[in-house]
Amino acid sequence: MVRGGTVLDQLGRRPADVVVTDGVVAAVGQGLQAPGGARILDAGGCLVSPGLVDLHTHLRQPGMEEAETVESGGRAAALGGYTAVVAMPNTDPPIDCASVVRDVLELAAASRWQVFPAGAITRERAGERLAPMAEMAALGVRLFTDDGAGVQDSRLMRRALEYASGLGVTLAQHCEEAGLAAGGHLHEGAWSSRLGIPGTPAEAEELMLARDLTLSRLTGAPMHFLHLSTAGSVALVRSAKAAGLAVTAEAAPHHFTLTSACAASYDPVFKVNPPLRDAPDVDAVKLGLADGTLDAIATDHAPHPQEAKELPFDQAPPGMLGLETALALALTELDLTVEEVLALLSWRPAGIAGLEGDHGGPVAEGRPANLCVIDPAATWVVEPDRLASRSRNTPYAGRRLTGRVRHTVVRGEPVVIDGEAQR
Amino acid sequence: MSANLLSIADLGAEGIEELLRLTDSFVEVSERPIPKVPALRGRTVASLFYEESTRTRLSFEAAAKRLSADTMSFSVATASVAKGESLRDTVVTIEAMGVDAVVVRHASAGVPWQVARWVGASVVNAGDGCHEHPTQGLLDCYTLRQRLGSLRDRRIAIVGDVRHSRVARSDVLAYTALGAHVTLVAPPTLLPPSLEGWPVEVSHDLDGVLRKVDAVEVLRLQHERQIEALVPSLREYTATYGLTRDRARLLADDAVIMHPGPMNRGVEIAAEVADQSRSVVTRQVANGVAVRMAVLFLLLGSGSIR
Known part of the structure; x- marks a missing residue:
């Protein structure tokens, strides 16, 4: 029983206790009696929200278990308030066929974390031949992407969209036109020029986004756009939505909290793809999140081992941790109500991932008990060594944030209590 | 320090x-x-x-x-x-x-x-x-001061592959800190994508710039393969941005010619120009x-x- 909190979901805000039995919400209301033998989670002063849903997590398994595993990444997610994460397919081997999907589902089942693999659009993520999407969809895969790279070939992308529309699944694009982006390690602009690091122009993202919006119109297939980072991208999606296209888009916390100036330290912890952009882009992303142009905040949680992030900036792999800091960054840095932040982190991404049956609320009788109890006023300081991820590459070390996860409940099991992981 | x-x-x-x-x-x-x-x-x-x-x-x-x-x-x-x-x-x-x-x-x-x-x-x-390349920037300042005295309000052109040049980045900071006016001369493809915050002027007309400067620093074309993708050919580069013998005549008699070395003689600088008494390459x-x-x-x- 979660007692004494304020339930906050897509139906609104109401003071209520939540009784959970057998992994399902049994009752929601004020002054409820705790069933005999019930475990009580104190939610005094806290918000009781549907668990968060991350559309964009790199769990690194199979293949890069030194950086992260389904087990460690699932724990990091739970500590961040997530009850479900979509695992990106750029593993080794990539998730590009039924057998690898099964492997990841088995790892997820063994870990008891709610992990939903995304499948690759093309075999080996090589951008040349369609991956067997139907056999992966049959195992429950709802989202397909070659994330880490965009599908460069326009004809192949058109075929992929047409094929996917027959399966009722959504294609998600990592928008990066490879030719224009080639050799870049930082946002192309004042900082890349000064620092002598080759840059990736904003237009490399916008070019592929514009192409895909055109292809979405051509095929009528829905699309989701991953980690949009530029003012131009936000404007493109805004006008596409105004024109009625069935598209959704996400932004990552680092793209509304950090800028390319961070690279002046030459610390590869600030290297990420798409790269950190400039202040006008940060402002545009914030505005896009506020006005509904961007549907979700997704972490792009990308763990890397220490030695990889000690390479020279132009050799280090891109990526940052995100699961354990996303909610607090959104609450601290965005000029939005808590309701709006939770919509971006929970129920809207749940819908995009096709998980709305089990995740993202509402908190109501008969629904699976995937819950997150948030203390919106608690402040804390990010300490890399205290993170549950197997990696340490957070760009927020030492940053003071407001808003903290107190408890997380996955299918009725309290996996985080008072900020401590229970397993 | x-x-x-x-x-x-x-x-x-x-x-x-x-x-x-x-x-x-x-x-x-x-x-x-x-x-x-x-x-x-x-x-x-x-x-x-x-x-x-x-x-x-x-x-x-x-x-x-x-x-x-x-x-x-x-x-x-x-x-x-x-x-x-x-x-x-x-x-x-x-x-x-x-x-x-x-x-x-x-x-x-x-x-x-x-x-x-x-x-x-x-x-x-x-x-x-x-x-x-900060020590190069310092030695370039030192060498120029030996010839010109103070660098305040002196006009210095830096010519060539600024985009890939660590020498140019250090020199721009050092020369301008000492009060000199710097003009970068290069095709746009060999300039950094953004010059926001750089206290410099830019020109694509080397002949016009040479007539007005107290010193010209010629940069080495560093990455020949990269350069091939950024300019149509080395020959065209030399024709438009090389310090050829004819072009060197546009310089004032007491203007200083610099090059951080090693030189590609015949590409960014003509051999005879590099050996003129106005050249301080060995002094550098x-x-x-x-x-x-x-x-x-x-x-x-x-x-x-x-």
Whole structure:
């Protein structure tokens, strides 16, 4: 029983206790009696929200278990308030066929974390031949992407969209036109020029986004756009939505909290793809999140081992941790109500991932008990060594944030209590 | 001055002036029959060159030796790097041998900043990728001052592949800190994508610029393959941006011609132009040793140089 909190979901805000039995919400209301033998989670002063849903997590398994595993990444997610994460397919081997999907589902089942693999659009993520999407969809895969790279070939992308529309699944694009982006390690602009690091122009993202919006119109297939980072991208999606296209888009916390100036330290912890952009882009992303142009905040949680992030900036792999800091960054840095932040982190991404049956609320009788109890006023300081991820590459070390996860409940099991992981 | 020399930007005008004054003393030392002082006796300077560079490395080593420092040299071809050792392990290992300064050259921008986070020894940037080469910037200032006196309100053109040039980035910072007016002359494809915050003018008309400047610095075309993708051909580059014999005639008689070396004679500069009396290319090399003595002395020394 979660007692004494304020339930906050897509139906609104109401003071209520939540009784959970057998992994399902049994009752929601004020002054409820705790069933005999019930475990009580104190939610005094806290918000009781549907668990968060991350559309964009790199769990690194199979293949890069030194950086992260389904087990460690699932724990990091739970500590961040997530009850479900979509695992990106750029593993080794990539998730590009039924057998690898099964492997990841088995790892997820063994870990008891709610992990939903995304499948690759093309075999080996090589951008040349369609991956067997139907056999992966049959195992429950709802989202397909070659994330880490965009599908460069326009004809192949058109075929992929047409094929996917027959399966009722959504294609998600990592928008990066490879030719224009080639050799870049930082946002192309004042900082890349000064620092002598080759840059990736904003237009490399916008070019592929514009192409895909055109292809979405051509095929009528829905699309989701991953980690949009530029003012131009936000404007493109805004006008596409105004024109009625069935598209959704996400932004990552680092793209509304950090800028390319961070690279002046030459610390590869600030290297990420798409790269950190400039202040006008940060402002545009914030505005896009506020006005509904961007549907979700997704972490792009990308763990890397220490030695990889000690390479020279132009050799280090891109990526940052995100699961354990996303909610607090959104609450601290965005000029939005808590309701709006939770919509971006929970129920809207749940819908995009096709998980709305089990995740993202509402908190109501008969629904699976995937819950997150948030203390919106608690402040804390990010300490890399205290993170549950197997990696340490957070760009927020030492940053003071407001808003903290107190408890997380996955299918009725309290996996985080008072900020401590229970397993 | 901090314990490191990573960027000209760390020095400011005053730091540059201080180093140039100190360089005067070391130029005098270099002219002695025995060009050596005991200033850094007992100190150890390690050079860590991840990129081939004969002249900069020899220049630093000569500087350290003339200050009586012990020197250690580490080059990629023979080193543990070939066995897969990480940058961090290498520098920490070298520091454990007891060094007071590490002189770092690397093909990647920013490596000296990373090294400085890992070691307590002083770090000197001897060139990092396309970013900076601060001692080159200092020696270029010193060389120009020998010919021009003060750099205040002097007009200096930097011609060529600014985009990939660490020399240009350090020179722009150093020249403008000392009050000079800098014009970058290059095709747009060889300029940095953004010049926001750079106190420079830009021109694509070399002939027009040459008529007005007190000094012209010709940059080496560094990466021939990259350059081929950025200009139609080396021949066209030479025709439009090379300091040819005809073009050099547009310069004032007392204008100074510089090149950081090594030169591609016949590409960015004609052989005859490089050998003119207005050219200070050899002087730049000679001053390089004295400037690096000043840098090492200021970072490590505690007493008088005499």
